[in-house]
Amino acid sequence: MNLREYADRDMLAIDVANMLAGELETALLHHDTVSLAVPGGTTPGPIFDVLCAADLEWDRVHVLPTDERCVPLGNDRSNARLIAERLLVNRAAKARFLPLYEPADDPTDGLTVRGERITALRPLSVLMLGMGSDMHTASLFPGMPGLAAALDAHAPAVTIAQPETQPETRVTLTAPVLNGALSKHLVIFGPDKRAVLERAMTLPPEEAPIAAVLDGITVHWAE
Numbered sequence: 070m071n072l073r074e075y076a077d078r079d080m081l082a083i084d085v086a087n088m089l090a091g092e093l094e095t096a097l098l099h100h101d102t103v104s105l106a107v108p109g110g111t112t113p114g115p116i117f118d119v120l121c122a123a124d125l126e127w128d129r130v131h132v133l134p135t136d137e138r139c140v141p142l143g144n145d146r147s148n149a150r151l152i153a154e155r156l157l158v159n160r161a162a163k164a165r166f167l168p169l170y171e172p173a174d175d176p177t178d179g180l181t182v183r184g185e186r187i188t189a190l191r192p193l194s195v196l197m198l199g200m201g202s203d204m205h206t207a208s209l210f211p212g213m214p215g216l217a218a219a220l221d222a223h224a225p226a227v228t229i230a231q232p233e234t235q236p237e238t239r240v241t242l243t244a245p246v247l248n249g250a251l252s253k254h255l256v257i258f259g260p261d262k263r264a265v266l267e268r269a270m271t272l273p274p275e276e277a278p279i280a281a282v283l284d285g286i287t288v289h290w291a292e
């Protein structure tokens with residue numbers, strides 16, 4: 070794991086966006102299509118605002134969420150909505166979006182097909198993650214039912230997550246998919262999350278799911 074500190078969040082957003090764009094551009098030299106998995110939450114928006122303008126062959130880029138809340142697209146908790154509004158605009162509007170959930174009666178609807186599509190993209194080219202102060206990442210939450218299965222090396226590519234601490238059911242990429250990405254980035258803000266990450270580094274993934282993806286990751290941090 071290597072840590073990059075930034076003078077402020079604006080500098081971090083510009084630098085991380087340019088780094089992700091550069092990695093996608095390099096990947097596009099060697100592959101017909103590439104993939105970018107991005108988190109939801111409050112952290113990635115400013116990075117999306119810069120990345121969406123990158124001069125890339127976006128029509129060859131698969132964009133997918135690292136996880137999704139099972140809510141309608143119009144709901145402000147939808148990660149697909151965040152990605153549509155902040156990333157899949159400008160030049161990046163041409164990217165191929167792969168949703169993890171579509172409003173359906175049951176979140177398991179289409180999960181197998183979705184898992185097959187994600188498996189076909191593995192290894193992910195570029196991954197950006199966030200982290201909660203409870204040391205979760207994507208929707209791999211400490212203590213959630215099914216966490217051990219989602220951390221297992223032979224886990225399916227995608228699974229349902231029902232963390233007790235969250236208001237809705239989620240769909241998440243599993244640890245082997247996240248950890249297997251060719252380039253991994255974690256973006257966290259503030260002293261609290263910095264301390265939480267340092268603690269997570271001493272814990273097993275069952276207690277600190279972020280620990281399952283720290284090998285070879287670049288951590289980007291600003292106050």
Ligand SMILES: O=C(O)[C@H](O)[C@@H](O)[C@H](O)[C@H](O)COP(=O)(O)O
Pocket residue numbers: 108109110111112113135136137138148198199200201205206207208
């Ligand atoms: O859907 C989500 O909520 C994210 O994928 C999640 O894993 C997020 O990265 C963390 O909860 C951090 O969220 P903040 O960026 O809001 O701190």
